[in-house]
Amino acid sequence: MSTDEHEGAAERWLDEALEHYGAAAPLFGLEARIVAGLHARAHRRQRRWLLAVAAVAAVVLALTLAPQRWRLRKGAGGVAARAVAPEMRPACPAMAVLQPPRQEIAPRAPRRTAAWCAQRKADGWSSRTTGARQDGVRREAPAFREPELLRIYLRQTPRSELAVMAARQQTAGEIPGLGSPPPKSEEAAPSNKEESALSSKEEAAPSNTQGTAPSSKEETAPSNNEE
Amino acid sequence: MYAPEQTILSRTMPAQSMTEQMDELVRQHAGFVYRIAYACLRHRQEAEDAVQETFIRVWKHVRTLPEIGNQRAWLARIAWRVARDWQRGHSRAAMDGDCELAEIESEKTSVEEDIAQAQQAALLERMMALLPPDLRETLQLATVKEMTSPEIAEVLGIPEASVRGRLLRARRLLREKVQILMNGKREHGVRV
Numbered sequence: 291m292s293t294d295e296h297e298g299a300a301e302r303w304l305d306e307a308l309e310h311y312g313a314a315a316p317l318f319g320l321e322a323r324i325v326a327g328l329h330a331r332a333h334r335r336q337r338r339w340l341l342a343v344a345a346v347a348a349v350v351l352a353l354t355l356a357p358q359r360w361r362l363r364k365g366a367g368g369v370a371a372r373a374v375a376p377e378m379r380p381a382c383p384a385m386a387v388l389q390p391p392r393q394e395i396a397p398r399a400p401r402r403t404a405a406w407c408a409q410r411k412a413d414g415w416s417s418r419t420t421g422a423r424q425d426g427v428r429r430e431a432p433a434f435r436e437p438e439l440l441r442i443y444l445r446q447t448p449r450s451e452l453a454v455m456a457a458r459q460q461t462a463g464e465i466p467g468l469g470s471p472p473p474k475s476e477e478a479a480p481s482n483k484e485e486s487a488l489s490s491k492e493e494a495a496p497s498n499t500q501g502t503a504p505s506s507k508e509e510t511a512p513s514n515n516e517e
Numbered sequence: 518m519y520a521p522e523q524t525i526l527s528r529t530m531p532a533q534s535m536t537e538q539m540d541e542l543v544r545q546h547a548g549f550v551y552r553i554a555y556a557c558l559r560h561r562q563e564a565e566d567a568v569q570e571t572f573i574r575v576w577k578h579v580r581t582l583p584e585i586g587n588q589r590a591w592l593a594r595i596a597w598r599v600a601r602d603w604q605r606g607h608s609r610a611a612m613d614g615d616c617e618l619a620e621i622e623s624e625k626t627s628v629e630e631d632i633a634q635a636q637q638a639a640l641l642e643r644m645m646a647l648l649p650p651d652l653r654e655t656l657q658l659a660t661v662k663e664m665t666s667p668e669i670a671e672v673l674g675i676p677e678a679s680v681r682g683r684l685l686r687a688r689r690l691l692r693e694k695v696q697i698l699m700n701g702k703r704e705h706g707v708r709v
Binding site for chain 1: 539543556
């Protein structure tokens with residue numbers, strides 16, 4: 291075979307191969323698939339836009355409402371304790387009547403952190419000696435004040451109650467010094483005179499009880515001088 | 518080509534009309550775009566994905582569609598770029614020369630002819646893989662039936678004369694390889 295024939299055969303083979311190389315047909319329904327894909331993508335994009343708009347609206351709403359809530363909280367903590375700002379006061383007097391007065395709330399106590407405790411201790415504070423809670427705790431009175439306190443108690447207590455108590459104690463025999471006859475029903479509110487009479491009776495008949503009651507004399511006969 | 522009337526039309530185009538225009542564009546040019554993608558990728562599924570991607574990109578610029586003079590060349594350029602990007606991104610052994618039998622056009626009735634065609638395509642792919650990239654790209658685009666030299670020049674961004682020159686050089690190189698192959702097979706007693 292000559293060179294020309296070889297070249298001719300190679301050329302034919304190449305033409306044929308290139309023709310087949312470029313001959314490619316898509317599978318059936320390519321256009322429909324692409325159109326459907328484009329529409330689906332457009333829908334997805336639209337939905338994403340809607341979600342984004344909703345998210346932005348939510349953020350804007352939150353940003354609008356958050357300062358108001360913050361202001362309310364701050365007002366509950368300390369601002370309300372101060373005077374109401376002029377711009378917050380009602381312009382109309384009628385509105386002032388309609389609006390309920392704002393309750394003043396005490397400011398919050400500082401948080402008791404470790405640093406706070408250290409600072410208080412450095413200032414000489416001790417939890418045993420001071421403190422708001424311990425101020426209200428009643429301490430024991432010294433022993434020498436007991437008769438005086440008892441006298442005050444007896445003076446302040448209604449007479450009828452005292453009589454009832456004395457009767458009970460006499461019956462039980464627990465405190466013999468305080469023995470006194472049970473009061474009659476008419477002695478609902480004895481006066482000072484009656485009181486003195488009663489004390490004199492007690493003085494006159496101490497033998498009802500087992501022992502002497504020198505202290506009861508003091509107690510039951512409160513000195514009018516003190517009054 | 519710039520057309521002011523068309524620009525005004527495109528800007529005032531309602532969404533429904535845009536969708537219809539896009540559908541029409543897909544129906545007209547989907548096959549053409551597919552062949553370009555297939556010439557580059559040599560894989561059916563990947564070519565189809567590239568077509569989808571091409572039309573998604575076109576959809577983004579659908580408003581400027583009436584302003585474009587040669588829509589076919591514009592589409593071809595987008596499709597070519599998408600296919601090339603796809604090939605770079607997906608490092609499939611596209612040029613390994615193993616042509617799938619399913620991809621052969623089965624117009625022939627004989628199975629032997631189908632197999633011979635598959636072997637021919639595989640051989641050509643191997644030989645084209647050995648060509649320089651610029652010649653290979655030009656030849657790949659030239660194998661698409663609808664592509665003319667001016668369109669190839671527009672797609673590649675080179676003068677038309679360069680396209681012709683590249684095609685000639687590519688064909689000459691391929692012919693030489695085929696001749697060598699034929700001579701070698703004759704020496705071994707194999708009929709090509």
